[in-house]
Amino acid sequence: MKKRIAIISIIMLVLMLAACNSSNNNSTDDEIPKMxxxxxxxxxxxxxxxxxxxxxxxxxxxxxxxxxxxxxxxxxxxxxxxxxxxxxxxxxxxxxxxxxxxxxxxxxxxxxxxxxxxxxxxxxxxxxxxxxxxxxxxxxxxxxxxxxxxHGNHEHGHHSEDFSMHFMEPDSIEKGKETEFVVHLQDHNEPLEHARVRYEIWNDEISDKHEWVDASETKPGEYAGSHDFSESGVYKFKIHVQNDEGLHEHEEYEVVVK
The missing domain is CATH 2.60.40.1930 (Macroglobulin (MG2) domain)
Known part of the structure; x- marks a missing residue:
């Protein structure tokens, strides 16, 4: 009799754990934000x-x-x-x-x-x-x-009319402080995922060296990377985008470091 009760208790415990896991999975699904x-x-x-x-x-x-x-x-x-x-x-x-x-x-x-x-x-x-x-x-x-x-901005790349880039320029950039740069990419009105995004940064008045920052995809179509500027000035900031489908785009901006 005791053996039978023990078996029943084990079965009930397994069922409770399974129900708990199912509930947790549903909760995780609910937390995924909709587009x-x-x-x-x-x-x-x-x-x-x-x-x-x-x-x-x-x-x-x-x-x-x-x-x-x-x-x-x-x-x-x-x-x-x-x-x-x-x-x-x-x-x-x-x-x-x-x-x-x-x-x-x-x-x-x-x-x-x-x-x-x-x-x-x-x-x-x-x-x-x-x-x-x-x-x-x-x-x-x-x-x-x-x-x-x-032969200029899209040299050696495939230009897509359906490609869109939106650079979220920071409100202020201060020398000696790590600054995050975010860009949003779309292709055919859909987030462009799994792209290779790099930031090229330089200031010819300070140095002839070009620095490169690899951006990571933080959300579908959103890429972020950070950089610490050692000097104040107006810097060229070029965003390079490539993917395995032959897309190669780049747009150039100016950022002011105080």
Whole structure:
């Protein structure tokens, strides 16, 4: 009889442990944050000098995100990414974020929204054709610029029009203090994972030496690396991105060290 009770007790203990493990696993699954989803709405065509509304609806799972940390719309004319304009969005407190812009000439413009919320970042984009769109002369200029880029910024690399990079420049950088640099990468409106990201840092007025920092992927599409500047000044900061699919991109910035 005692033997039978002991066996039953062991079986009950095993079942309790199994139930506990199952509960823990479910708890872990629940803690995994869901990705941000952004529905970017911009009309496909617009008249010159007409006000064009931009709307981004941000959700996480079934919940509307009403408390995004930062939402900005970046706008640039086709072939002129370096001259892009950043427009801060207005939070409507219902999960939507809005802005407006008036275009003063014909052209094709890209509108990209940068959303940072709940420790996540996403940046989908679309385009709007204003007036007659790109003129033949402008299209020719863009083609020449594209050829130049293939031998310049994208030398020896594969340029993807669907690739996006957003550098989160620190508010302040002080010499002698470790500073973390974060960049968000996307390809085809999805986080670019498993890329090789390196920061190239130099200041020709201080030294001809270029320093390299390997960035690590901290979240899907988010890469972080840190650097300690020994001298104040204006530094060149180039972000290099590669992956096994042949992507090779780099963008250059300037950072000020106080």
């Amino acid at each position: 941000l989803e952004v529905n970017l709405q911009v009309q496909e065509k617009a008249d010159v000098n007409a006000e064009v509304p931009f709307t981004a609806t941000v959700t996480q799972g079934d919940e509307k995100v009403k408390d995004a940390d930062k939402v900005e719309f970046e706008v640039w004319e086709e072939g002129k990414k370096d001259d892009s304009e950043m427009i801060e969005a207005i939070n409507k407190k219902d999960g939507t974020y809005e802005a407006k812009k008036t275009f003063d000439h014909d052209g094709v413009f890209t509108v990209q929204v940068h959303v940072t919320a709940r420790g996540l970042h996403t940046m989908p984009k679309t385009s709007v054709t204003v007036g007659e769109g790109a003129t033949e002369e402008h299209a020719h200029d863009n083609h020449e610029d594209g050829d130049h880029d293939d």
